Amino acid sequence: MLSHTEAHPLKTKQITMDEAARYFSDGMSLMVGGFGGVGAPPGLVQLILDQEIKDITMISNDTGFPWIGPGKLITEKRVTSLIASHIGSNPEAGKQMHEGTLAVEFVPQGTLAEQIRAGGMGLGGVLVDVGLGTVVETGKEKVRLKEKEYMIAPALTADVSIVYACKADTYGNLMFDKSARNTNPLVAMAGTITIAEVDEIVPVGTLDPECIVTSGVFVDYIVQSKGVDWKWVWELKQGT
Amino acid sequence: MGLGIETRHLIARRAALEIRPNMIVNLGIGIPTLVADYIPNDHGVLLHTENGILGMGGSPETGMEDGNLANAGGYPVTILAGASYFDSATAFGMIRRGLLDVTVLGALEVSEKGDIANWIVPGKRVPGMGGAIDLAQKAKKVIVLMNHTDKTGAPKIVKECSLPLTVQEGAHMIITEKAVIDVTEKKLVLREVMHPYTVKEVLETTGAPLSLPEKVAVFR
Numbered sequence: 001m002l003s004h005t006e007a008h009p010l011k012t013k014q015i016t017m018d019e020a021a022r023y024f025s026d027g028m029s030l031m032v033g034g035f036g037g038v039g040a041p042p043g044l045v046q047l048i049l050d051q052e053i054k055d056i057t058m059i060s061n062d063t064g065f066p067w068i069g070p071g072k073l074i075t076e077k078r079v080t081s082l083i084a085s086h087i088g089s090n091p092e093a094g095k096q097m098h099e100g101t102l103a104v105e106f107v108p109q110g111t112l113a114e115q116i117r118a119g120g121m122g123l124g125g126v127l128v129d130v131g132l133g134t135v136v137e138t139g140k141e142k143v144r145l146k147e148k149e150y151m152i153a154p155a156l157t158a159d160v161s162i163v164y165a166c167k168a169d170t171y172g173n174l175m176f177d178k179s180a181r182n183t184n185p186l187v188a189m190a191g192t193i194t195i196a197e198v199d200e201i202v203p204v205g206t207l208d209p210e211c212i213v214t215s216g217v218f219v220d221y222i223v224q225s226k227g228v229d230w231k232w233v234w235e236l237k238q239g240t
Numbered sequence: 241m242g243l244g245i246e247t248r249h250l251i252a253r254r255a256a257l258e259i260r261p262n263m264i265v266n267l268g269i270g271i272p273t274l275v276a277d278y279i280p281n282d283h284g285v286l287l288h289t290e291n292g293i294l295g296m297g298g299s300p301e302t303g304m305e306d307g308n309l310a311n312a313g314g315y316p317v318t319i320l321a322g323a324s325y326f327d328s329a330t331a332f333g334m335i336r337r338g339l340l341d342v343t344v345l346g347a348l349e350v351s352e353k354g355d356i357a358n359w360i361v362p363g364k365r366v367p368g369m370g371g372a373i374d375l376a377q378k379a380k381k382v383i384v385l386m387n388h389t390d391k392t393g394a395p396k397i398v399k400e401c402s403l404p405l406t407v408q409e410g411a412h413m414i415i416t417e418k419a420v421i422d423v424t425e426k427k428l429v430l431r432e433v434m435h436p437y438t439v440k441e442v443l444e445t446t447g448a449p450l451s452l453p454e455k456v457a458v459f460r
Contacts, residue, residue, distance in 0.1 A: 035290075035291040035292075035312070035314075035328065036291070036310065036312065036313065036314030037314060038291065038307065038308060038310045038314060039308070061328065062368070062370070065314070084368060085368055085369060085370050085371070086367060086368040086369070086370035087366065087367060087368050088367025088368060088370070089313075089314065094365070094366050094367075097366060098363070098366075104366070104368075106360075106368045106369060108369055108371070108372075108373040108374050109290055109328070109332060109369070109370050109371035109374060110328075110329075110331075110332025110333075110335060110336060110371060110374040111332075111374075113327075113328040113329040113331075113332055114329055114332070116329075117329045128336075129377075130336065130373055130374050130377055130378070131373050131377075132377075133405065133407070133408035134373060134404065134405045134406065134407065134408070135404045135405075136369075136373065166308070176325075177308040178293075178306065178308045178309040178319075178325055179289070179291050179292050179293050179308060179309050179310055179317075179325060180307075180308035180309075181292055181325055181326070181327055182291045182292050182327060182328050183327065183328045184327070185327045186327055186328065186329055213327075228307060232305075232307055232314070232316075233314060233315075234305065234314075234315050234316055235305075238302065
């Protein structure tokens, strides 16, 4: 009978930031977890900046703020193509879009989440009616099912997914913190390679399996986080 | 939105009257956020956020903020007893499934049919639709809070929207600093005028025909 006890045989997926650097390359497609920067992996975003990676196709819910989360990759002009639902809190993204240096595909937020989930779940896509009667319809393939019209929203995957978890075991089973969960469990499933940045890494067997949100089977590597390295917009307004 | 704080709160206070006990409600950014201040605590209303909270509470006290507990705009919030966290796909599943009783959002234009435009001014402002299309198309009641006119004084309630739409025939109610308007199947109905405006002033600054009931109440 299989029994994983104290000396468990699961190999650790923990690597250093330096080791993680090798998985990023120019021209890669990159999926980033987080919502308004909350739950975006600070260390991995900084690592991509430090590695001088460019020409990225980025898929993320939004572009955070210019100095927060995936917004930093926009500000530093590392992204040339973007799929997102919202860029309003990052004026730099709008500026680059108008200048023609950043191609942006806008997707309704719920549809984008489902496209990412579908990618992670091995589906070809999902059928949605959100956006019928608007420009969202433009260029979309449609199907009728049970007398209703739907657009086909193709599944999305990426060369590399980066996510932020509050706690993980060394196998990569992930737990998230409050609203920092957001797109992270979806993004974690949709990367050809998924790297999770984690606040607290614990031995296998010490997490309650009932509380694990993302199974480690979706996660290729985990790195130790040093925590958020930016000021939130509300902190700046308080002058702290 | 260029409205004074008192006016913003007047609009929010009026919108809150549409929220009944035990409703599931999503509030957009701006004036819609203020609506939360006027929902009675004992109503059992649960506020929903796109980033994955049902049962959101008010702002924390200064010093008690948690960077991992925020609303969809990225600002710190608290939670109420009975709250739950979930991922973004689930947050939008709740919306598409029709579980939201009310969504309150801002707009650039609303047409007499209830078409809403609120996510893009081509070539000028391109914030993106975020969750607005999901919400405006799927919530049971869609309440638009906005200025009655734009910066140039032009009506924002129009016969046809000139901007790309968020939703066709999605709005159920429009509340501005001047008026409360019901969007019915056939026409716009002026329910109330906001103190100190008159019916005449509302009609003059509305770009679509307004139907007048026998009595137009005044909200103050």
